[in-house]
Amino acid sequence: MTSSPVEEIKQRLDLVEVIGEYITLRPAGKYHKALCPFHHEKTPSFMVDRENGIWHCFGCAKGGDVFSFVQELEGMEFVEALRLLAKKANVDLPRYDPSLQNQKTRLHECLALAASFYHQTLLKSTEAEAARQYIKERRISDDMVEQFLIGYSPNAWDGALKALQGRGYSAEEIYLAGLAIQKEKGAGHYDRFRNRLMFTIRDAHGTVVGFGGRVLPPAPEDAAKYINSPQSLVYNKSQVVYGLDQAKTAIKEAGFTIVVEGYMDLIASHQAGVKNVVASSGTAFTQDQLRLIKRYSPNLRICFDEDPAGASATRRSIDLALTEAMDVRVIRLSNAKDPDELIRTKPESWPQAVASAVRFMDDAFDRTLVKLDLKQVDDKKRAAAALLPIIARLPDGVEQTHYLQKLAEAIRVDEQVLRRQINRSAAPAGPAVESTPAEAKLDRRARLSEQALSILISCPELIREAASKLAADWLTESDQALYKLLRDHYSENHDSSEANFQASLRSMAGPLAEKISLLLLLAEREWPEASADELHSELRSINRYLEQLSLDQTLANLKADIRAAESAGDSARTNQLINHFHEVSKKRQLVSR
Numbered sequence: 001m002t003s004s005p006v007e008e009i010k011q012r013l014d015l016v017e018v019i020g021e022y023i024t025l026r027p028a029g030k031y032h033k034a035l036c037p038f039h040h041e042k043t044p045s046f047m048v049d050r051e052n053g054i055w056h057c058f059g060c061a062k063g064g065d066v067f068s069f070v071q072e073l074e075g076m077e078f079v080e081a082l083r084l085l086a087k088k089a090n091v092d093l094p095r096y097d098p099s100l101q102n103q104k105t106r107l108h109e110c111l112a113l114a115a116s117f118y119h120q121t122l123l124k125s126t127e128a129e130a131a132r133q134y135i136k137e138r139r140i141s142d143d144m145v146e147q148f149l150i151g152y153s154p155n156a157w158d159g160a161l162k163a164l165q166g167r168g169y170s171a172e173e174i175y176l177a178g179l180a181i182q183k184e185k186g187a188g189h190y191d192r193f194r195n196r197l198m199f200t201i202r203d204a205h206g207t208v209v210g211f212g213g214r215v216l217p218p219a220p221e222d223a224a225k226y227i228n229s230p231q232s233l234v235y236n237k238s239q240v241v242y243g244l245d246q247a248k249t250a251i252k253e254a255g256f257t258i259v260v261e262g263y264m265d266l267i268a269s270h271q272a273g274v275k276n277v278v279a280s281s282g283t284a285f286t287q288d289q290l291r292l293i294k295r296y297s298p299n300l301r302i303c304f305d306e307d308p309a310g311a312s313a314t315r316r317s318i319d320l321a322l323t324e325a326m327d328v329r330v331i332r333l334s335n336a337k338d339p340d341e342l343i344r345t346k347p348e349s350w351p352q353a354v355a356s357a358v359r360f361m362d363d364a365f366d367r368t369l370v371k372l373d374l375k376q377v378d379d380k381k382r383a384a385a386a387l388l389p390i391i392a393r394l395p396d397g398v399e400q401t402h403y404l405q406k407l408a409e410a411i412r413v414d415e416q417v418l419r420r421q422i423n424r425s426a427a428p429a430g431p432a433v434e435s436t437p438a439e440a441k442l443d444r445r446a447r448l449s450e451q452a453l454s455i456l457i458s459c460p461e462l463i464r465e466a467a468s469k470l471a472a473d474w475l476t477e478s479d480q481a482l483y484k485l486l487r488d489h490y491s492e493n494h495d496s497s498e499a500n501f502q503a504s505l506r507s508m509a510g511p512l513a514e515k516i517s518l519l520l521l522l523a524e525r526e527w528p529e530a531s532a533d534e535l536h537s538e539l540r541s542i543n544r545y546l547e548q549l550s551l552d553q554t555l556a557n558l559k560a561d562i563r564a565a566e567s568a569g570d571s572a573r574t575n576q577l578i579n580h581f582h583e584v585s586k587k588r589q590l591v592s593r
């Protein structure tokens with residue numbers, strides 16, 4: 001029997017490994033858990049069941065298999081996730097793609113070919129002599145040229161066009177890939193990148209999506225320092241971070257991401273052995289970009305560029321990072337204008353500078369206060385004006401108080417005065433903090449119902465007693481079928497081990513199998529490492545709550561019936577119902593003790 005590609009991919013891929021590429025998973029019993037990447041939380045609700053290939057978040061109720069995880073996290077359509085995972089699993093997909101997907105694939109292939117064309121031109125063409133000379137002067141090693149697929153675009157109007165057309169791509173496709181420009185007059189296209197050092201831009205999966213072309217000396221006065229690929233069907237600039245594909249593993253190992261400004265800074269850093277680095281390319285990060293980086297670590301170390309344009313872009317990135325609750329530190333360089341220069345002169349001082357990064361707020365204090373004479377009242381006001389708005393934006397109350405105190409001490413003003421000032425201006429400017437998705441709220445009965453079943457499945461020895469104490473109709477309707485299955489299965493398999501019991505239960509559960517896996521995950525999350533005794537007492541209190549809820553429901557129904565009987569003038573039935581109501585109320589009081 002041949003299984004579908006989807007099944008084959010699921011079988012071949014280890015869910016823990018795939019998810020582990022995005023977030024840090026920790027073992028929890030036979031499962032793994034993590035802080036949920038889909039909602040904001042402080043304690044882990046996100047559980048992964050490797051054996052059954054499913055994941056679930058008990059905070060926001062998202063869950064599914066390896067495909068839904070990648071779709072959700074990457075913001076991909078199913079077909080795209082399928083393609084990505086098929087590649088990872090080495091599974092061949094039959095080609096039955098919708099046309100848009102085909103077009104994207106064509107553009108990706110066209111861009112990959114272009115990257116290799118530029119790269120080969122740099123390595124081999126006599127025309128590229130000046131470019132090679134430049135690389136030599138910047139002391140970029142051959143390994144780095146290779147690893148980052150650095151290239152050279154020939155000084156011609158149709159260099160890339162000819163090369164790519166020769167490989168079967170139309171001028172229109174080359175234009176759509178962002179490699180050519182439409183002529184203003186008449187028909188036709190010409191190369192976008194001419195006589196430039198080419199930096200290949202790849203997405204987080206290493207797929208080529210665009211290029212940055214740097215001007216080469218001697219450059220004409222009016223030449224832009226950089227020309228970049230435009231936004232395209234395959235290049236969403238707000239979602240791609242340069243260098244991330246080469247940095248992912250190192251970021252997770254180091255526990256933080258270094259942000260530098262330029263391609264050269266990034267490549268120099270790699271060459272110096274510091275690999276957990278991405279480049280902002282001189283513009284402010286978007287929220288999407290920061291979230292992409294945050295998947296690998298919530299900690300940033302940013303290397304400021306001193307020029308005003310760079311500084312303001314950096315400041316916007318930092319503001320946004322703070323609202324994303326990221327920890328931001330600043331790498332300070334002494335005697336160098338950027339990491340590239342530092343590494344060329346003293347490569348060993350780059351890792352040191354990274355290691356001694358200071359908290360962003362401490363850096364802001366130092367930068368502000370060094371210029372001021374804090375005995376002067378005007379300078380005190382200046383210090384407060386510069387620092388209070390930043391302090392106001394800190395999302396953490398403890399941190400905010402810490403820096404308010406620090407400022408109060410520095411300028412010798414009462415902390416309460418500063419706090420009032422913050423409250424008055426209430427976090428001006430800066431992006432608004434987006435509200436986190438609301439925690440999914442199961443109603444209380446549904447939650448208790450699931451908890452009861454999850455205890456019984458994870459600790460089958462409790463089923464015998466439960467059979468007499470837990471009434472099926474206390475559970476939600478959808479859980480009642482599973483409860484019956486559980487009891488039936490237990491009566492035949494009460495001698496098997498816990499693991500065997502669970503496995504055989506799942507194998508005969510049909511459509512309920514997935515629910516069983518979920519409930520096992522739930523038990524692991526709610527009562528990790530609990531003993532059978534502890535689970536038993538937990539089950540008893542859950543039973544009591546369920547009974548209370550069930551009685552409350554009965555009472556509510558009776559009230560409605562009584563009202564109906566009264567208005568129908570049926571006094572005999574009214575009295576009968578009232579008596580029943582009293583009986584149930586008494587029982588309800590007993591249960592709540």
Ligand SMILES: [Zn+2]
Nearest residue numbers: 036039057060
């Ligand atoms: Zn969640």
